[in-house]
Amino acid sequence: MQIQNIPESFLDSTIQSPELFVYDFKMTEDAVNIKVNLTHNMFSFLQLGEKKVKFEDAFVEVNNKQSVLIKSGNCLMTELLDNNEIYFCKLLFFTNKNVVHFLKKHAEYVSKLEKKSNSETPFFVIENDDFIHSFVNSISTILNIKADTKVLLEIKLEEILFYLSQKYGVSFIHYLQSLASAEKNTTFKNIVEANINSNLSLIEIAFLANMSLSTFKRHFLSEYNANPGKWLQQKRLALAKHLMENEHKKPSEIHKQFGYNSLSNFCVAFKNEFGFSPKRVK
Template identity: 55%
Template sequence: MPIANIPESYLKIGQESPELLVYDFKMTSDVVNSKVNLSMNMFSFLQIGKKQVHFAGTSVAVNKNQSLLLKKGNWLWTELLDQETIYYCKLLFFSEKILRDFLHKHNIQEHESENEIPYFIIKNDRYIKNYLKSLSTLSETSTPFLNNLLQVKFEELMLYLLQNYDENFEKYLYSLISNEISSFKKIIESKVYSNLKLEEIAFLCNMSLSTFKRHFIKEYEISPGKWLQDKRLQKAKELLENGSFKPAEIYFDSGYNNFSNFSIAFKNKFGVSPKEVYK
C-alpha cells in the first residue's frame, strides 16, 4: 500500500506548505490501515463516520462525537463509514512555528510529562460545532486576508482548549515540539496483541520491512513472524482457557484473516484445537 504524504497531497502542484491549512476530507468507502506520513501537526474534526489511528506505541479510536489533535509522524489510519454513505472530517494543519509563536505570545510555560501520548481527544461540544461552522464559512470566503483570519481562528481554538482542558492540554502542546522518538522495542511490544501485519509495524517504526526484520532479529534473536505468532497464540490460549472469548471471536485479533488458518497454527503449537481448549 502506497504512503500518503499529508498535507502535501492536498496541495496544488507547486504550492508550498502553508503555516496553516484547512482541508475538507470526504470519502464514500472504508479505508483500513492506510499509511500516512503526517508532516504537520493536525486537528482532525470528525463529522461523520468512525476513525482509528495507530502511532508508534499507541492507538486510539473515535466517533463523530469526538475529534483528535494528532502529532506529526507516521500513522496508520482506519476510516470507516457509519450509518451514512459518506465519511467526512475537517482537517486543520498547523506548523511548528505557528505553535511556538502561540506558546510564546501567551507565555505558556513548558511542562514535563513522563507519559508522552501522540494524540489528544477533544469532545465535539457546542462550542466546537459552532467553531467548525465559522471555519467552513471562512474557507469559502475569497479574501486577501485569509491567512490572517486563519491565524485568529487558530488562536481562538487553542485558547478555548486551554481553558477547557487546563494543564493536560498545555503538556500535550509541548510534546508536539519534543524531539523524543519512541524506542524500537517499545513500539514492537505495544503491537504484540494487535492484528497489524509486519509491514504495518515496520512502517510505524519508520523502517522498510527488510530493515525492520534485521533490527528485530538483532534485538530479539528470533524472526519477527515467529515471535509475534508465538506471543499471539499464547494470548489466544489464555483467553480460551478462562472462557473470555469463543475461538471464532479471537482469530482476527490474533493476526489471522480466517479461522481455518488460526485453528491450524494453534493446533500445531499446542497439540489441540482452539475449540478443545475452549471447552
C-alpha cells in the same frame, strides 16, 4: 499499500505545502489501516463517521461527538462510514512552528499552570461542545474565501488553542509542549511490544516505526535474536490460547484480533504451535 503524505496529497502538486491549511475530507467507502505520513499536526473535527488511528505505541478511537488533535508522523488510519454511508471531517493542519509561536506569545499564561511529567502521547481527544461547533462553522467559511487566508487561519488557530488551553488546562498545555519538542523518546522495543497483541502485519509495524521492512527485521534480530514473524505469531497464539482457556473465548470470536482473516488458517497455526486443535481447549 501506498503511503499517503498528508496534507500534501490534498494540495495541487504545483503548490508548496502551507504552514496552515483547512480541508474538507469526505469518503463514501470505508478505509482500513491506511498508511499515512502526517507532515503537519492535524485537528480532525469529525462530522460523520468514525475514526481510528494506530500510532507506534498508542491507539485512539473517536466518533462524531469528539474531535482529535494528532501529532505529525507516521500512523495507520481507519475511517468508517456512518449510517448515511458517508464519512466527513473538517481538517485543520498546522506546524510545530505555529505551536512554538503560540506558547511564546502566551508564556505568562502558560507559566501559571503547573507542569506535569506525563508520558507523551501522539494525540489529544476533545469533547465537542457549542464552542467547537461554532469554531468548525467559522473555519468552513474560510474555505470559500478566494483571497489569501493566512492571517485569518493564524487567528483561528490561536483561538482554538487558547480555548482548549482554558478548557483542559495543564493537560492540553503539556500536550502542546510535547508538539513543540521535535524529539521522540519511543524505543524500538516499546513499538514492538505495544503491538504484540494486535492484528497488525510486520509491514505495518515497521511503517509505524518509520523503517523499511528489511531495516525493521535487522533491528528485531539484533534486539530479540529471533525471527520477528515467528516471534509475533508465538506471542499472539499464546494470548489466544489464554483467552480461550480463561475467558472461554471461541476461535471464531478472536482469530481476526490476532491477524488471521481466515478461521481455518488460525486453527492450522494454533495446532502447529501447540500440537492440538483449538477445539480441545476447555
